[in-house]
Amino acid sequence: MSDLLEVSRLAKNFGGFTALDGVSLSVARGERFGLIGPNGSGKTTLINCVSGALAHDGGSIRFGGEDISALPAYQRTRRGIARSFQIPRPFHSMSVLENLLVPLEYVSGGSEDEAQEILRQIGLADKAQTRSNQLSQVELRKLELARAMAARPRLLISDEAMAGLSSNEVGEVLEILFRLNATGITVIMIEHIMQAVMKFSQRVVCLDAGRIICEGAPAEIVANPEVQRAYLGA
Amino acid sequence: MLRFVAGALVALGLFAALPLFVHNEYWFFAGYVVLQFIVLATAWNILGGYAGYVNFGTGAFFAVGGYTAVALYKAFALPLGLQILAGAAASGLLGFGVGLLTLRLRGIFFSIATIAVAIVLETVVVNWSYVGGAKGLPTMRPASTPLFDSYTVWLFFVMAALALLSVCIARYIETSWIGRGLRAIRDNEGAAECSGVPTLKLKLGAATLSGALMGAAGAPFAQYLSFIEPSSSFSLTYAVNALAMPMIGGVGHWVGPVIGAVLLGTVQQWATVRFQSEINVLVVGVLLVVFVVAAPEGILGLARKLFPGKR
Amino acid sequence: MVLGAYATYELVGLGMDPVLAGLALTPAFFLFGLAVYQFYYATFERRGTDQGLRGIAFFFGVAFIVQVALILAFGVDQRLVEADYIGTSLEFGDTRIPKRMLVAFGVALAMTAALALYLSRSFTGRAIKAVAQDEGALRLMGADPVRIKRWAFGIATATCAIAGSLLIIVGPVDPNLDRLYIGRTFCVVVLAGLGSMSGTLVAGLILGIAESVVLSTVGTAWAPAVAFGILLVVLGVRPAGLFGR
Numbered sequence: 001m002s003d004l005l006e007v008s009r010l011a012k013n014f015g016g017f018t019a020l021d022g023v024s025l026s027v028a029r030g031e032r033f034g035l036i037g038p039n040g041s042g043k044t045t046l047i048n049c050v051s052g053a054l055a056h057d058g059g060s061i062r063f064g065g066e067d068i069s070a071l072p073a074y075q076r077t078r079r080g081i082a083r084s085f086q087i088p089r090p091f092h093s094m095s096v097l098e099n100l101l102v103p104l105e106y107v108s109g110g111s112e113d114e115a116q117e118i119l120r121q122i123g124l125a126d127k128a129q130t131r132s133n134q135l136s137q138v139e140l141r142k143l144e145l146a147r148a149m150a151a152r153p154r155l156l157i158s159d160e161a162m163a164g165l166s167s168n169e170v171g172e173v174l175e176i177l178f179r180l181n182a183t184g185i186t187v188i189m190i191e192h193i194m195q196a197v198m199k200f201s202q203r204v205v206c207l208d209a210g211r212i213i214c215e216g217a218p219a220e221i222v223a224n225p226e227v228q229r230a231y232l233g234a
Numbered sequence: 235m236l237r238f239v240a241g242a243l244v245a246l247g248l249f250a251a252l253p254l255f256v257h258n259e260y261w262f263f264a265g266y267v268v269l270q271f272i273v274l275a276t277a278w279n280i281l282g283g284y285a286g287y288v289n290f291g292t293g294a295f296f297a298v299g300g301y302t303a304v305a306l307y308k309a310f311a312l313p314l315g316l317q318i319l320a321g322a323a324a325s326g327l328l329g330f331g332v333g334l335l336t337l338r339l340r341g342i343f344f345s346i347a348t349i350a351v352a353i354v355l356e357t358v359v360v361n362w363s364y365v366g367g368a369k370g371l372p373t374m375r376p377a378s379t380p381l382f383d384s385y386t387v388w389l390f391f392v393m394a395a396l397a398l399l400s401v402c403i404a405r406y407i408e409t410s411w412i413g414r415g416l417r418a419i420r421d422n423e424g425a426a427e428c429s430g431v432p433t434l435k436l437k438l439g440a441a442t443l444s445g446a447l448m449g450a451a452g453a454p455f456a457q458y459l460s461f462i463e464p465s466s467s468f469s470l471t472y473a474v475n476a477l478a479m480p481m482i483g484g485v486g487h488w489v490g491p492v493i494g495a496v497l498l499g500t501v502q503q504w505a506t507v508r509f510q511s512e513i514n515v516l517v518v519g520v521l522l523v524v525f526v527v528a529a530p531e532g533i534l535g536l537a538r539k540l541f542p543g544k545r
Numbered sequence: 546m547v548l549g550a551y552a553t554y555e556l557v558g559l560g561m562d563p564v565l566a567g568l569a570l571t572p573a574f575f576l577f578g579l580a581v582y583q584f585y586y587a588t589f590e591r592r593g594t595d596q597g598l599r600g601i602a603f604f605f606g607v608a609f610i611v612q613v614a615l616i617l618a619f620g621v622d623q624r625l626v627e628a629d630y631i632g633t634s635l636e637f638g639d640t641r642i643p644k645r646m647l648v649a650f651g652v653a654l655a656m657t658a659a660l661a662l663y664l665s666r667s668f669t670g671r672a673i674k675a676v677a678q679d680e681g682a683l684r685l686m687g688a689d690p691v692r693i694k695r696w697a698f699g700i701a702t703a704t705c706a707i708a709g710s711l712l713i714i715v716g717p718v719d720p721n722l723d724r725l726y727i728g729r730t731f732c733v734v735v736l737a738g739l740g741s742m743s744g745t746l747v748a749g750l751i752l753g754i755a756e757s758v759v760l761s762t763v764g765t766a767w768a769p770a771v772a773f774g775i776l777l778v779v780l781g782v783r784p785a786g787l788f789g790r
Contacts, residue, residue, distance in 0.1 A: 052428075053424060053428060072427070072432075072434070073427040073428055074427050074431055074433065077430040085425065085428075089424060090421075091418050091422055093486075102426065103430050106411070106432075150429075151429060288602070335781045339784050342601075343780055346731050347776075347780055349724075349773075350728060351773075353725075353770060354773045354774055357767060357770035361767060474606075477605065481599075485598075513617070516610060522609075523610065527603065530599055
């Protein structure tokens with residue numbers, strides 16, 4: 001059985017700036033995968049290319065055995081790739097519930113009941129009718145995750161969902177991600193909070209300046225001198 | 235939704251019965267204009283209010299409908315119904331074309347392209363002698379009128395039917411999954427795309443539909459005036475009104491453009507009789523700026539604030 | 546810009562030379578631009594991210610009001626100005642170059658060069674270019690993006706004053722000209738590519754030549770469509786423009 005996600009020599013340039021320089025990685029079905037790297041290393045660019053928000057310049061992306069390089073983002077979502085945004089992007093004129101109805105209607109064909117269930121799981125059930133532009137930061141992060149969940153993904157990419165949260169809140173989000181993974185959803189976690197990455201990931205990849213500098217089990221990665229240099233500077 | 239359509243049919247019946255009570259043709263003449271604005275404003279709102287893409291070239295879509303109707307009438311003596319369909323098809327195609335060209339880019343490019351299209355098409359028509367060029371073309375109304383005694387009343391009725399049709403379409407879109415997708419696009423297109431919304435397809439659909447409705451409104455115009463000429467059909471007045479009426483009435487809801495159209499349309503009809511035509515159009519511009527600045531949700535928004543809890 | 550042209554007209558009526566009138570109007574227009582942007586910002590950008598539609602509608606409404614107000618004040622007839630260099634030409638063998646064109650060309654070139662220098666050499670100028678690329682980073686460098694944008698808008702409006710004076714020097718003006726110039730402006734900017742000053746020179750030249758060619762081959766009636774036609778083609782083929790980022 002092949003890996004769920006196979007990224008092969010992915011390249012992305014912005015004008016003269018090389019954001020991704022031939023990145024290759026694979027994520028197995030059901031895996032808990034961590035992606036770390038200092039700011040500007042290309043993590044979000046990689047995710048944007050995988051989800052289709054950006055068009056990549058070179059290399060290929062295979063999902064579930066299929067080459068999705070030419071598919072527009074919404075098709076990739078329908079194939080099962082869902083992501084949350086680093087800076088939350090709610091549909092601000094809609095209520096929390098309605099925000100979930102969008103992916104439910106366009107991807108999974110689910111109902112309001114399913115939306116309510118997701119809200120309950122994530123702890124936003126009492127805010128279902130609140131307009132999303134009135135939520136707190138934490139609640140917005142949860143909404144981002146909830147919306148990704150509503151697309152019934154096979155692969156969920158969580159882009160720094162825990163940044164700026166208190167340790168309790170981090171624990172809450174971590175628990176949700178664990179639960180999702182237990183149902184068979186592959187999860188890629190992009191985080192700076194090392195505790196969370198260590199606890200959650202089965203395998204970790206570290207990016208720096210558009211290249212993978214290290215790959216392996218969490219304990220190995222954190223002890224790796226290259227990684228330490230990338231984060232703390234030479 | 236079915237109840238709504240039934241209600242619309244009843245309204246249509248009422249419109250048909252009007253000539254029994256109202257005998258001064260002027261009312262039908264002026265009412266036609268207001269109904270026309272309802273169609274234009276509603277059509278604009280589908281792309282502008284629901285999806286957030288601003289069309290500055292309503293005049294082009296309107297005039298394309300009108301000129302298509304005239305050209306076909308001149309060539310084949312088509313009846314009004316087919317003229318309207320043809321006008322709608324032509325303007326729908328125009329909407330699709332402009333959309334295809336620009337909807338992949340940022341929203342401002344679409345808006346610029348609509349201005350461009352308006353001027354290019356006006357120039358084309360001015361140079362096309364078959365439809366009268368700059369001088370315009372007088373048209374003959376057909377000798378017989380179905381249903382009513384007066385052709386003006388017949389046109390009024392047709393426009394009423396178009397107005398009700400466009401409102402029904404708008405309401406259907408607004409309350410369906412299509413409307414939610416459009417709103418998602420307006421709120422955050424990137425997130426919408428990643429939530430599975432086929433943004434380009436929806437935008438193209440809305441642009442085509444919006445254009446088609448504008449073309450349908452324009453098709454009977456030549457018969458209405460017995461004359462068609464470029465500067466009035468492509469006039470900027472249509473662009474300003476089609477934009478101002480939904481924004482003043484309230485975008486995002488089908489009632490908004492109707493309120494805006496009825497209010498502004500009636501005011502303008504009244505003002506044209508009394509003042510220079512420039513002043514009445516200046517009023518629309520001023521009202522637009524005032525509302526955009528002070529009451530962004532339009533009259534509907536104000537009503538919601540005054541009567542919270544009511545829909 | 547049309548407003549600038551009419552203001553020049555008024556000042557010339559008082560006895561000023563048109564180019565000087567344009568320069569004299571510049572500070573007034575600059576301040577006006579600052580005020581307009583401040584109003585726009587306070588009303589629209591501060592209130593949230595979904596105000597794009599309202600902002601566009603606002604400017605559209607204001608432009609429309611200016612146009613109608615000009616019609617009411619001056620009527621739809623054309624206005625022109627007189628000066629020493631209007632009406633006479635230089636002769637080189639078979640070619641005659643009207644002097645007013647040279648004046649306009651010279652002033653425009655000087656203005657473009659000045660702007661290009663300003664944008665690349667001065668701090669504010671570079672900040673203006675930076676604001677389009679990354680507002681957050683600019684804020685971190687100690688510049689307030691709002692002030693920068695306001696300043697840029699002021700400069701843009703001020704150049705309209707000069708452009709307006711050149712406009713009326715080159716030919717007669719009427720209030721409906723703005724529709725035509727919107728097309729030309731957008732065409733040049735899109736063809737050049739956003740953010741490229743030198744690109745606008747090249748694009749302007751291309752447009753000018755294209756319009757003249759059309760004028761002499763097909764006739765005046767098609768001239769207005771040239772700018773927009775080019776614009777539509779560029780949008781379809783290469784939206785980033787010739788020199789765009």
